[in-house]
Amino acid sequence: MILKHCIKALAFSALTCVSAFALTARAVPSAPANWPNIQYDNAIPDMQTVLGYSVGQRITSHPDMLRFFEALQQAAPKQVKIFEYGQTWEGRKLIYAAIGSEQNIANLAQFSNDMQALSDPRITNKNKAKQLVKDLPASVWLEYSVHGNEISSTDAAMMTAYHLLAGKGDATVDKIMQNSIVFIDPLQNPDGRSRFIANYYSTVGMMHSSDRLSAEHNEPWPRGRANHYLFDMNRDWLAITQPETKGRIASLNKYRPLVVIDLHEMGGDESYYFAPSAQPVNPHMTKAQIENINLVGRNNAKHFDANGFDYFTREIFDAFYPGYGDSWPAFYGAAASTYEVASSRGEIFRRLDGKELSYEDTVLRHFVASISTAEAVANNREKLLKDYYQYQVDAIDAGKSDKKERVFILPNKRDRAGNFKLAKLMTEHGVDVYQTTEKVKMCGETYAPGSYYIDSAQPRGRFVKTTFTKQVDMSKAFIEEQERRRERKLGDQIYDVTGWSLPLMYNLEVDTCGKGVSGQHRLVKMTDTLEGNVTNPNATVAYIVPWGDMAAGRFLTAALQQNVTLKTADRAFTLDDKKRYPAGSLIIEMATNGADIAATVQDIAAKSGALVEGVNTSWVTEGPSFGSNDTYLMSAPKIAMAWDDPTSSLSAGNTRYVIEQQFGYPVNAIRTSMLARADLRHYQVLILPAGRYQDGLGKAGADNIKQWVEAGGVLVTLGSATTFAADADIGLLDVKRELAINEQDNNEAPDAESSTVAGKAYASRDDLIKHSENSEESPDFVAGVLANVEVDQEHWLTAGVAPEVVGLVYGDDIFAPIRLASGKNLAWFKGEDGVLASGYLWKENKKQLAYKPFLIHQPTGNGMVIAFTQEPTTRAYLDGLNVMLMNAIFSAPAHAYVAK
Helix, strand or coil: CHHHHHHHCCCCCHHHHHHHHHHHHHCCCCCCCCCCCCEECCCCCCHHHHHCCCCCCCCCCHHHHHHHHHHHHHHCCCCEEEEEEEECCCCCEEEEEEECCHHHHHCHHHHHHHHHHHCCCCCCCHHHHHHHHHHCCEEEEEEECCCCCCCHHHHHHHHHHHHHHHEECCHHHHHHHHHEEEEEECCCCHHHHHHHHHHHHHHCCCCCCCCCCCHHHCCCCCCCCCCCCCCCHHHCCCCCCCHHHHHHHHHHHHHCCCEEEEEEEECCCCCEECCCCEEEECCCCCHHHHHHHHHHHHHHHHHHHHHCCCCECCCCCEECCCCCCCCHHHHHCCEEEEEEEECCCCCEEECCCCCEEEHHHHHHHHHHHHHHHHHHHHHCHHHHHHHHHHHHHHHHHHHHHCCCCCEEEECCCCCHHHHHHHHHHHHHHCCCCEEECCCEEECCEEECCCCEEEECCCCCHHHHHHHHCCCCCCCHHHHHHHHHHHHCCCCCCCCCCCCCCHHHHCCCCCEEECCCCCCCEEECCCCCCCCCEEECCCCCCEEEECCCCHHHHHHHHHHHHCCCCEEEECCCEEECCCEEECCCCEEEEHHHCCCCHHHHHHHHHHHHCCEEEEECCCCEEECCCCCCCCEEEECCCCEEEEECCCECHHHHHHHHHHHHHHCCCCCEEEEHHHHCCCCCCCCCEEEECCECHHHHCHHHHHHHHHHHHHCCCEEEEECHHHHHHHCCCCCCCCCCECCCCCCCCHHHCCCCCCCCCCCCCCCCHHHHHHCCCCCCCCCCCEEEEEEEEEECCCCHHHCCCCCEEEEEEEECCCECCCCCCCCEEEEEECCCCCCEEECCCCHHHHHHHCCCEEEEEEEECCEEEEEECCCCCHHHCCHHHHHHHHHHHHHHHHHHHHCC
16 A cells, blocks of 8 residues: 555655645645655664554554554653553553653643643742743643544544654654644544444455445444443533543643644545634634634644645634543644544445545544644744733733622532532632632621632632633624524524533532632642531431432442432421421431441441531421331332434433443343343332433333333433423323424415415515425524522422522423322423523523423323432433432332332
């Protein structure tokens, strides 16, 4: 192959090889050499030598990628160092490589220290910063294959590393190595890639097929995009739930690279995308950041033009949501972007234009973009460093100048575990978070010891602003354009969620203050733990765990798995006229447990962070007594979850993760096709994640599930699974999905059997649009907003849940309320004027969504159906809904045989 020849040849430039390959494979005119004098050092092993195949000839596996980078490090230990930054859920090693001159690599630890100093003007004055800018190398972080089935970038990472280490006699390579440090994260998602490779090569026959209909190009569920828990990790940078994301964020926080590029793939009929990004752009990004990433884009364009490579910018991928791999770095001051190449999704792919796209072709384009980016960083070393320091200065000044929302305060009066988790999360992001150690007065209010606060007058102040303010607005011009497009039925250009306020998603109280804070406080650290406690550990009658946060939730799941006998109280109760406990509180009686129950309770409290109270009496003066019919014995339920087609892999993975890793309780995944005939008697709870079950389950499957529910099972449906359950032909849930509100006069609907319609005069273009509407349409699709939900406080399913919570609204499903004869609407969206908590919601959806159900309870025989009309587990970042979901999973089985 030409590429194999070029990598070994010493007399040709890398991009001459690219051009030669492009001429052969894609009939692209020959381009001039960009690096004409490069030669490759035989002392540095290439892929053929190490792995037995050349770049782009095979999709490289995770073990082979590791072997190749280890071989590079062995051959050039002074110019490349490999670091392990974590392990995946399946135990695969995560690495990054630092590549540079001998001096830059030898000083890597000092480089990290100096970048920390440059990152904080509070400790580094302008003169010191000026010296650092003069002395420091620039830095670029290239991260590849966060989506496991976007395959080409890992091989491009390997080619990039080899080119930098083996390339000799080339001014570009020399400047990159001397002026910068290139960090390469070659494979962000080893679990997903390994799944893709196994599926792909198991379907290859006598020849690789380029037909998009072939098995090679159609992955089985859940496909290779996501990691083990089926997370789209490119959207995990806000919640930091996965070990891969945790390791990357820690690494980026250590070195603070100036430019961060996340390399992806898109449809095989596309070309190549790089910055500038599409609209909207997050308003907390700076002009200098946008200029710098555009500077990199222009350099890419120069090299792509020289090689005859098509590309586009500005048209698809925006820079609004702060939780992507190409947007999160912007909020510590980097210039960041995503790159997307047309994917062969295998070794060869036939495009719609009839031309064949090879894997080599996709690898080469990512390689050219990688080297071009590193070149732009090296050429602009001083500017990037100066702009980076100025970003930190301006962030602090912006915080100080905000006289309304300079400081965000978490009073920590309710949901102690949620407040602690959010404080730790912001610390993990690199934000300075403080906890008061005495009473502190802020803007006229006195806050108790243990409150948290974040002053946005800090280097990460802009990240604080974009994640803690309730609303981050898209530009007025962008919104006007979306409304225009929607009016003309063109489809909007909103790429992802428009609301993501962390305090809202955690359902936590937040106050603001326009002044700095004085008083005694401590800096929250990553080593902090939520301390559990048992008051009166030598209690003689019972232990009570107040219900309402995830510390109590983790106590419950641990206790159930350790066979602790406990009850839950449906209503709040007061013990001996002294202490009132909320509905849902757990009661662990001494008489029904073993002699070691005190030690067990203390151990579980310590590990869960729960607060437990020992009591010496069961005398209840208000509410249900311990032996009341309103207290229910709980047992450890066996949980089944639909898995495989046609479930949404993201919904299934997110939900399983929340239950297993946040709740601490095991889930049994059952392939959906088996649910149609499976004997489910051994399970108490069945969860249907979002999915299109009409095909996978159908009427027969629904009947099987209904019989199980009637016998005492608890069915929990999430999002579009509720649409399936509500289908009139399915009959699992007695509600109906609504069509869009239609203002058209239904009497004007044409007769389907007639070829004519009564004439009518239109007075305006608005009339034309109005009378062009379909009479039966779904509500307009919503990309994702945060919505306010009111909660019934008089039902066990909402025990411990605040009177108002926040949910994520996505899609076009809106349901009519369930009739009281069939069940209860236990949570519903607020009225039209109050339903939107954060984001941008179409006015018609806002009107129609008002007072429609979010949580529905329907008794069915001895069991019940619990329906969430929207998904409560999306991206595992809606922590404020976790108690509600725990009630559905763990309290419901205790109520099943006496369903109310």
